[in-house]
Amino acid sequence: MLRYTLLGGLVLGSLAVVAVAGYLFYLDRQITGTFEGRRWSVPAVIYAQPLELYPGADLGLAELTAELERLGYEASANVDAPGSYKRTANRLDVYLRAFRFMDGQRSSRRIQLVFDGPTLAEVRDQSGRPVPLVRLDPLTIGSFFPSHGEDRLVLTPEQIPNLLRETLKAVEDQNFDHHAGFDPIGIARALWVNLKAGEVQQGGSTLTQQLVKSYYLDNRRTLERKLRELAMAVILDARFDKREIMDAYINEIYIGQDGQRAVHGFGLGAQYYFNRPLTELGVDELATLIAVIRGPSYYNPFRHPERALARRNLVLDKMLANGLITEPVHAQSVDMPLKVVRGSRSGGAYHPAFMDLVRRELAEHYQEDDLTTQGLRIFTTLEPRVQDAAERALSDALARLEQQRDLPADTLQGAVIVTANQTGEVLAVAGGRTAGFDGFNRAVQARRPIGSLIKPVVYLTALEHGYHLASVVEDAPVSLEQHGRTWQPANFDKKIHGPVPLIRALGDSLNLATVNLGLALGVDTVAARLASLTGREPSNTYPSLLLGAEALTPLEVAGLYGTFASGGFYMRPKAVIAVLDESGAPLSRHSLDLEQRIEPDIARVMSRALETVMRHGTGSSSRFARAGTAGKTGTSNDFRDSWFVGYDDAHLGVVWVGTDDNRSTGLTGSSGAMKVWDEVMTHLGVRPLHHGAQDDAVTIEYASGLLARADCADVVEVLLPEDASLRSKPGCGINGPSLGERIRSWFGKD
Amino acid sequence: MVRQRLNSPALLLLAVITAVLAGCATTYPPPRDEAPAPEAPRPEQPDQAEPEVIPERTPDPSAPTLALLRQSERSADDGDLDGAIAYVERAIRLDSRNPELWLRLARLQLAAQRPGTAEQLAHKAIALAEEDAQERQAWLLVADALEAQGDDAEAARIRARWRTYRG
Numbered sequence: 001m002l003r004y005t006l007l008g009g010l011v012l013g014s015l016a017v018v019a020v021a022g023y024l025f026y027l028d029r030q031i032t033g034t035f036e037g038r039r040w041s042v043p044a045v046i047y048a049q050p051l052e053l054y055p056g057a058d059l060g061l062a063e064l065t066a067e068l069e070r071l072g073y074e075a076s077a078n079v080d081a082p083g084s085y086k087r088t089a090n091r092l093d094v095y096l097r098a099f100r101f102m103d104g105q106r107s108s109r110r111i112q113l114v115f116d117g118p119t120l121a122e123v124r125d126q127s128g129r130p131v132p133l134v135r136l137d138p139l140t141i142g143s144f145f146p147s148h149g150e151d152r153l154v155l156t157p158e159q160i161p162n163l164l165r166e167t168l169k170a171v172e173d174q175n176f177d178h179h180a181g182f183d184p185i186g187i188a189r190a191l192w193v194n195l196k197a198g199e200v201q202q203g204g205s206t207l208t209q210q211l212v213k214s215y216y217l218d219n220r221r222t223l224e225r226k227l228r229e230l231a232m233a234v235i236l237d238a239r240f241d242k243r244e245i246m247d248a249y250i251n252e253i254y255i256g257q258d259g260q261r262a263v264h265g266f267g268l269g270a271q272y273y274f275n276r277p278l279t280e281l282g283v284d285e286l287a288t289l290i291a292v293i294r295g296p297s298y299y300n301p302f303r304h305p306e307r308a309l310a311r312r313n314l315v316l317d318k319m320l321a322n323g324l325i326t327e328p329v330h331a332q333s334v335d336m337p338l339k340v341v342r343g344s345r346s347g348g349a350y351h352p353a354f355m356d357l358v359r360r361e362l363a364e365h366y367q368e369d370d371l372t373t374q375g376l377r378i379f380t381t382l383e384p385r386v387q388d389a390a391e392r393a394l395s396d397a398l399a400r401l402e403q404q405r406d407l408p409a410d411t412l413q414g415a416v417i418v419t420a421n422q423t424g425e426v427l428a429v430a431g432g433r434t435a436g437f438d439g440f441n442r443a444v445q446a447r448r449p450i451g452s453l454i455k456p457v458v459y460l461t462a463l464e465h466g467y468h469l470a471s472v473v474e475d476a477p478v479s480l481e482q483h484g485r486t487w488q489p490a491n492f493d494k495k496i497h498g499p500v501p502l503i504r505a506l507g508d509s510l511n512l513a514t515v516n517l518g519l520a521l522g523v524d525t526v527a528a529r530l531a532s533l534t535g536r537e538p539s540n541t542y543p544s545l546l547l548g549a550e551a552l553t554p555l556e557v558a559g560l561y562g563t564f565a566s567g568g569f570y571m572r573p574k575a576v577i578a579v580l581d582e583s584g585a586p587l588s589r590h591s592l593d594l595e596q597r598i599e600p601d602i603a604r605v606m607s608r609a610l611e612t613v614m615r616h617g618t619g620s621s622s623r624f625a626r627a628g629t630a631g632k633t634g635t636s637n638d639f640r641d642s643w644f645v646g647y648d649d650a651h652l653g654v655v656w657v658g659t660d661d662n663r664s665t666g667l668t669g670s671s672g673a674m675k676v677w678d679e680v681m682t683h684l685g686v687r688p689l690h691h692g693a694q695d696d697a698v699t700i701e702y703a704s705g706l707l708a709r710a711d712c713a714d715v716v717e718v719l720l721p722e723d724a725s726l727r728s729k730p731g732c733g734i735n736g737p738s739l740g741e742r743i744r745s746w747f748g749k750d
Numbered sequence: 751m752v753r754q755r756l757n758s759p760a761l762l763l764l765a766v767i768t769a770v771l772a773g774c775a776t777t778y779p780p781p782r783d784e785a786p787a788p789e790a791p792r793p794e795q796p797d798q799a800e801p802e803v804i805p806e807r808t809p810d811p812s813a814p815t816l817a818l819l820r821q822s823e824r825s826a827d828d829g830d831l832d833g834a835i836a837y838v839e840r841a842i843r844l845d846s847r848n849p850e851l852w853l854r855l856a857r858l859q860l861a862a863q864r865p866g867t868a869e870q871l872a873h874k875a876i877a878l879a880e881e882d883a884q885e886r887q888a889w890l891l892v893a894d895a896l897e898a899q900g901d902d903a904e905a906a907r908i909r910a911r912w913r914t915y916r917g
Contacts, residue, residue: 102836132813
């Protein structure tokens with residue numbers, strides 16, 4: 001009997017051992033896989049355009065200083081370390097950080113910049129030799145962390161200061177070098193210390209256990225979970241080097257919360273709290289980060305600076321006690337303030353609308369998974385200065401509009417896109433008035449009726465069908481059957497203006513003249529032209545299309561008007577320049593691509609006409625109407641959408657203002673969206689449009705289209721074809737050279 | 751590669767069992783709270799200057815663009831056409847109405863077997879050209895790009911038209 005019992009016990013015991021062994025085998029597979037997988041599982045990092053520094057650049061001392069601060073460069077007396085600068089009367093000494101650009105590594109170096117008012121006059125290297133061109137390191141504007149919200153920036157072993165490793169041991173796990181993944185002595189000591197203090201001062205978990213816990217974010221404190229964690233810690237310790245575990249811990253540990261984004265690892269932690277790379281941090285700052293990991297919310301240095309400071313000093317004491325720092329360094333460090341940077345650009349404020357655009361563009365080439373784990377480096381077209389201007393302009397101008405018009409606060413919404421005229425690169429996107437708010441991206445998603453923004457397409461079609469800007473159309477009542485109802489559009493001023501030249505019909509945005517012109521051309525013809533310009537069939541093919549009863553997104557509008565601004569070349573607005581893999585090899589380049597969609601000579605005529613809109617027409621109340629800009633206003637039915645597109649020689653800006661529930665705002669294109677654009681351009685500064693040498697404009701009377709001398713009243717300059725036959729305005733005619741000599745062909749330069 | 755210290759499953763098993771049995775003591779986990787912190791507000795922005803119209807200036811844009819073109823040439827010589835293209839694009843960002851740069855870009859795209867892109871870029875150079883010689887070069891490049899796309903007739907027509915040109 002006893003024998004059977006023993007045998008039974010033995011069998012059961014063996015079964016138990018096999019079961020435990022199987023379980024451990026499973027745990028081993030799991031933790032080893034996670035450790036290996038997580039080690040280099042790195043979210044893609046996204047960079048803005050680096051600022052190019054060269055003699056003659058439009059860049060003043062204040063602007064560049066602001067840019068350096070954005071990048072986390074520190075003012076310093078000696079400029080003796082990368083990431084520091086010194087500012088004197090008209091000069092900046094900058095110690096540039098090393099950075100791996102698309103085209104290779106740039107080592108850290110000192111440069112001298114001399115300014116002449118708003119211009120960067122000289123760029124010199126350390127020995128005073130002139131340098132033709134040098135870049136700042138680009139701003140990191142975010143990363144594509146996985147949907148569960150962890151973001152991190154993985155450091156290589158060389159990027160980890162040894163002081164960090166040693167202090168972590170001293171503070172978190174004194175037996176790290178000797179224990180087997182867990183530490184009964186440490187637990188006992190923690191128990192004792194905590195009992196004595198009457199509060200939790202020390203943790204008993206080893207760094208290895210903390211690492212395991214951080215892999216499987218789970219806060220339930222069950223016994224099963226504790227045991228599993230312990231077993232995994234022991235397995236990790238058995239399988240891997242202490243050093244590898246330590247470095248994994250440094251890259252993995254939860255260190256802060258930035259809205260939806262969980263900040264993991266010391267690399268990103270340094271960026272988040274100090275806006276600087278870990279290697280540039282001082283002893284006191286390193287101690288702050290180590291202090292924070294004990295409880296990133298409890299010791300949050302932004303919200304609880306006194307707690308964070310006290311714990312930082314505790315960490316500094318440990319450093320001293322363990323001989324990791326000297327007495328003078330300790331004394332100096334404990335006197336330091338916390339120095340955390342609230343809302344640092346790389347940590348706090350991203351540009352979600354721009355990031356959304358980047359994500360959409362990349363979705364055409366990459367799997368979501370690649371973006372969140374492959375450590376890709378994505379170089380984009382964002383210009384931080386322009387982005388700031390767009391965000392501030394939108395939020396300031398909308399608040400002011402609400403105030404002026406007695407609208408309740410936060411009634412209005414809006415979107416802004418700024419592109420580079422000649423390349424179509426998107427420099428800034430604001431998807432709503434609250435910068436940094438990751439919500440509905442109106443710039444990309446809101447498809448709204450464009451109103452009079454469509455008119456240049458009607459007039460372009462006319463120019464391509466034998467009309468010119470002095471041709472006369474009738475601004476006369478229209479009554480049409482549409483959808484079984486009578487459609488009777490009216491002018492904004494409710495007046496009828498009779499015969500008017502095209503330039504005035506466009507400039508004053510006359511609805512009746514435009515409809516009559518469009519009907520003469522054929523609605524289908526105009527619709528087809530719109531489709532060929534945007535690459536998208538209009539959904540409306542009725543006459544109301546002629547007045548912009550057709551919805552486009554601000555991004556699509558940017559593409560459409562970019563074609564006018566660039567001399568006839570459509571460029572899809574783009575946000576990504578290149579994607580590099582972890583080793584720096586290009587995975588994809590998104591090079592400049594364009595397609596001629598308007599004959600350059602006609603595009604030039606249209607662009608000059610859009611200048612007239614600013615000088616004489618619906619854009620004339622703009623602050624920059626006479627500064628050499630071109631633009632067009634748009635208003636949809638019942639003032640639901642207020643649009644403006646404007647450009648100078650460098651930047652194209654598209655602005656939409658309205659409400660999310662499509663209510664009437666009472667704003668026209670010029671009283672709403674144009675105010676926002678004005679504000680954007682105030683920040684950016686206007687660069688007047690450049691006219692080609694071959695453009696020989698003719699002056700005509702705005703009201704009548706009759707040829708008139710430049711000194712006559714109410715005249716505008718237009719480009720006309722050579723064969724245009726015009727009558728002169730009585731008493732204002734041109735004497736001297738014949739019209740044929742004055743008007744040069746716009747059909748060809750040969 | 752990872753260096754694995756312990757490869758025998760038996761040893762590992764033994765180590766783990768001993769460890770687990772030895773210490774099931776309660777540990778005091780550090781107070782790691784996951785409560786999200788409020789989003790840090792953005793710093794106050796300094797006031798910007800009043801509206802300013804930047805006067806038309808005539809700096810010498812050639813120095814930085816020339817430096818970039820030299821780098822582009824080096825990349826092209828090394829057979830890195832995409833790298834060469836990236837340098838010219840950087841130059842275009844600095845001086846985007848310079849027809850020479852667009853022409854250079856068109857040439858490189860043609861060399862990189864992208865004749866459609868090259869053709870359009872050459873048209874851009876034509877639109878910006880201020881001298882007939884530039885225009886001629888760009889048209890001849892359009893002809894090359896068309897030929898590469900199989901449109902020999904149009905290529906021949908363009909060449910015939912510009913061959914007679916003496917600049």
